[in-house]
Amino acid sequence: MPSGTVGVPIRLADPTALSLVKPGNRVDLLRLDDKGATTPVAAAALVLTVTGASDPTTGGLLLALPPAEAERAVVTSDHGFAILIRPG
Known part of the structure; x- marks a missing residue:
């Protein structure tokens, strides 16, 4: 775990995105609401593990997040999360 971060498991609203992500990627994490709008939760989060690709x-991501972003990520989301994969 990188210094200053905690590991947070994330379930994606569209789990097919798991096949596009690999450990070491950086992603922006967005919470989806019931109207299809997104709220930014974390920026440039490091992907530690991809499970169930x-x-x-049954799959998900394990992201390394600073504590403040981790707190926003663990709030229940009925519609799940989406990610934007950063280049690099």
Whole structure:
């Protein structure tokens, strides 16, 4: 775990995105609401682990987040999360 971060497991609203992400990628994490709008939760989060990419219904991401972003990420989201994969 990088210094100053905590590990946060994330379930994506569209789990097929798991096949596009790999450990070491940086992603922006967005919370989806019931109207389809997004709220930024974390920027440039480091992907530590991708689980269940072969079975998207059970998979998720483990992200390294600073504590303030981690607190926003653990708030329940009925509609899940989306990610934007950063280049590099």
